[in-house]
Amino acid sequence: MTEQLVALCDASAVSEDTPVQAKLAGEELCVYLHDGAYYVTQDLCTHGPGYLSEGFVEGCEVECPFHQGKFNFITGEATAAPCTDKLRTWKTTVQDGKIWINPAEHAA
Amino acid sequence: MTHVVVIGAGQAGGRAIEALRGNGFTGPITLIGAETHLPYERPPLSKEMLLDPASPKIDWVRPAAWYAEHNITLKLGQTATKLDRGTKTITLQDSTTISYDKLILATGTTPRKLAIPGGDHPRCICIRTLEDSEKLRPFMAQDSHIVVIGAGFIGLEAAAAARSHGAAVTVLEMAPRPMGRGVPATIGELYAQLHRNKGVDLRLNTQISHIDGPDTEPQIHLADGTTLTATAIVVGIGVLPEQDLATQAGLETNNGIVVNTHAQTSDPDIYAAGDVTRHPNPLLGCDLRLESWQNAQNQAIAAAKNIAGIPTTYAEIPWFWSDQYGINMQITGLPSDTATEVTRGDLSTFQGLLFQLTGAKLTAAIGLNSPRDLRFAKNIIQAQIDVTPDELANPAVKLQDIAKRARPA
Secondary structure: OOOOOEEEEEHHHOEOOEOEEEEEOOEEEEEEEEOOEEEEEEOEOOOOOOEHHHOEEEOOEEEOOOOOOEEEOOOOOEEEOOOOOOOOEEOOEEEOOEEEEOHHHOOO | OOOEEEEOOOHHHHHHHHHHHHOOOOOOEEEEEOOOOOOEOOHHHHOHHHHOOOOOOOOEOOOHHHHHHOOEEEEEOOOEEEEEOOOOEEEEOOOOEEEOOEEEEOOOEEEOOOOOOOOOOOOEEOOOOHHHHHHHHHHOOOOOEEEEEOOOHHHHHHHHHHHHOOOEEEEEOOOOOOOOOOOOHHHHHHHHHHHHHOOOEEEOOOOEEEEEOOOOOOEEEEOOOOEEEOOEEEEOOOEEEOOHHHHHOOOOEOOOEEOOOOOEOOOOOEEEOOOOEEEEEOOOOEEEOOOOHHHHHHHHHHHHHHHOOOOOOOOOOOEEEEEEOOEEEEEEEOOOOOOEEEEEEEHHHOEEEEEEEEOOEEEEEEEEOOHHHHHHHHHHHHHOOEOOHHHHHOOOOOHHHHHHOOOOO
16 A cells, blocks of 8 residues: 655644645645644535535534535535535644645545 | 325425435325426526536436435426315326325425516526526527526526627616615625626616517517517516415415424424425524525425424524626625625625624625635624624634624623
8 A cells, every 4th residue: 555645735724714725636625623633525515516625614514615515524424415425535644744645545 | 104295396395305314204205396307406507507518417406316215206297286284185287186194385486477568478588497597508609699687696697607608698677786685785786897897788777668579589678669689588587486385275375385483384284495485584583585595405404304303493594695707696694775884805806795784783794705704704693793893894803703702691
């Protein structure tokens, strides 16, 4: 298994109520901070063309700005209509003030 | 076992069924819909479906397989013609009858017809169904002239789509400003200018006398004597609640089927949800009939939960959006013409928010390309947090910090 980590953004750029968009090989990802830990999901909502990085965070849930559907960004599970399909999630590592993930966790 | 029948296979009907199954209801469910389609979301009909030259994807509430897997009996392409509350039966247009134990009326609205001579010209198109949108789309081309009657959300979204395809566009509105029912004058005037800058011939305070002309070339005669020749006419002059079934069955109606905060009609076995209902909003202390995606979805979920045995009050701050020329406008609360207005950001560049206050309370907010801030504004309205015009106008004061403030004692 490849353990090739890629840096997404500065950890300091992410706050509890403001997730941040990062790009990875042309795909947008979203980086969240919750209770001192960082989480990463795909940024595009599984329901419509809304970006979760522009969404509203409450606890470990993010609400899409497009239709106000919700996801748990730790597990990726859809938690409120109209969303039904899970988000892809990545494990994060914090190193040198940056958030890192292993892209191989999900094939592009 | 309790048999739930849902009349109306739109967003509300589809979400009601999804929520019944999602909340443990295992009894039989029948869905009756006048359209031949499974439930789909209507917002794209005047947006993506008109903009995308390729055949755009349809936003089905659930894929076809889901209905089979969840044991839903479908009666699509069927209109319910009679509701008999005494025998608890519904009669369909093909004369079959269906018994119910609990009923959800999610019949929605029907576009208001143009009540002038020639208002039924074959090129007059309302945008309510997939077929309407598919019929309109090919008329939006370089050499065509689209005349939009009614400068509401749907009419202006159609105008923006037509311009994106290079069509000449004329919008006729009898009121002095666009979107008069939905947004404050400040926003209406901004959008009037936007459409004019994009090349739309927007004519306000304009009355239409009649329509005539060949089937493929309608002529619109205005009250001032001018005549316009169109390729197609988009009629977007509002909608009427589909409440006849309820009225004839003796349910209480008042420009909408009257329901309580549990989405229950004056008959405890009959619920109603979505555009068709007039319902109390306990957060705002008034009765509303909303034509919105949020209400169609969430009131339907509330009705379903109540039927599934989970007592649920439907209480939300209204929220709505419109997309025109790639600008996302979101509206929350109840806009008024008398509130104090405060601006954050630069509305003229379509990046910012307009707040409306009554005293120290935020009553409405309109966000232009500012969905996250708008969402915080919705929380501020809901929590009735005291605000000052200065802090709302100051972008250095984060709305999330205002939203976190405890409600004053």
